[in-house]
Amino acid sequence: MEQMTEGDLTAEVLARLDATPDPRLREVMRSLVTHLHAFAREVRLTDAEWMTGIRFLTDAGHITDDVRQEFILLSDTLGLSSLVDLINHGADEPGPTEPTILGPFYVPGSPERAYDESMVEYADGGEPAVLVGRVLAADGSPIAGAELDVWQNAATGFYAVQQPDEQPATNLRGLYRTDAEGRFRIRTVRPVPYPIPDDGPVGRLLTDTGRHPWRAAHVHLIVSADGFEPVVTHLFDRTSAYLDSDTVFGVKESLVRDFVPGGDGVLVCEHDVVLRMSKAG
């Protein structure tokens, strides 16, 4: 009697998916099964390794709650988040500011802050810094009234949302707007490197693969303006450790900037943001 081959089995699973009513779900599931099976065949996955994978996913599910998302950490550390970002927001021509991942520490509803206002609400010993620059269209013309939703960690290494008993909830968060010449000016402190939460299965996987859990120092920005595509991006400190080994693959060379001492002892970081015209606009 004919025995089933590995190829027969994969073909049977793919055929079973043909009944999927939604054509996009069918396409996604067929590709997922094709690659999942190809992976298992390629490495000749053993029973014990399969069970290790089941346990890993189970542990990740059990450590995940309202404030901890281990599956996003997994996606981030496997470079999947950055890849999906590039697929959906990669520039088709050079010029616009490159996007990076949103990350798990974004909190909507930051307070509106005036031009040159400080977003420091907690004395953390960080180095005073000011972020200055312009928001521009691809042709170099300034965009007045563009919004910058900005957030970063304190010198403690933590975001406000991670230290609710320590930092004010709105510390180092702010909604800024560009002036008539498209300029912004943000008073803050220098960001510092920090490890992603590494006490769960993703942390163990990083250890087992000889990797560290650190992210290079950065400030998060979501920049938007009427008639333009919003960009979710970072600004990295050129002197930071981990620029070449950021554990979530978020660093792009075009986003690395210098923090230069200003006359008043405050570091100045210049960073222009270029937006792409909205397809609808």
Added chain:
Amino acid sequence: MEQMTEGDLTAEVLARLDATPDPRLREVMRSLVTHLHAFAREVRLTDAEWMTGIRFLTDAGHITDDVRQEFILLSDTLGLSSLVDLINHGADEPGPTEPTILGPFYVPGSPERAYDESMVEYADGGEPAVLVGRVLAADGSPIAGAELDVWQNAATGFYAVQQPDEQPATNLRGLYRTDAEGRFRIRTVRPVPYPIPDDGPVGRLLTDTGRHPWRAAHVHLIVSADGFEPVVTHLFDRTSAYLDSDTVFGVKESLVRDFVPGGDGVLVCEHDVVLRMSKAG
């Protein structure tokens, strides 16, 4: 400035994995990342679809507990469990009985039962049946003293482990041994089709892909003997529904058998099991 491409990003993640101390883990993770990224690029995975995946895994993690294993159900219904089974236990030559998946309802430590003893401990209205056959080596010679660890569901559709308040814990479970001529004889009831647990994310995925949650009627067997490779397998009822659409891809044509009315009104199912010589033996 050069912008990062999708290919650059995948290469960077793969390079990062080169530090993995264990060569096998390095091989598995490199293949996993390669296929995960290829999947995302191939379907142009959107931000919203990525988030749907994150939520799916989170839901699966949260419904998983000591008696419910949603990630194994996921692996089963995507055909991965059967593929891993085939990779590790597929016959390299025709002859030995084909393996199938263990499934989530195996409980070790079934009671030893004598030749022709019944494993029915609960009146479930099922059709009385007897499973008879021999355990053989590939050359056709009988194996005396081979062990058959047998379990199946009741006519209620459930395994004893699923109905702890209803069925005795050892109902429809038994450890049988072959006699001097390699024969076994197991008194039981006819197995019935049943749906896998479908009230979680895997059930929703089955619905969304136009699939049903049913397994074809079967009896589980783990057959082992000194000097031979043990086989984890099923015996399927030829008249069962879902033989051609078993939701976990467990059916193999060579394992389908007839339940034939015997003289005494008891169904008889004949099934010989052929074991492969142990590589060590």
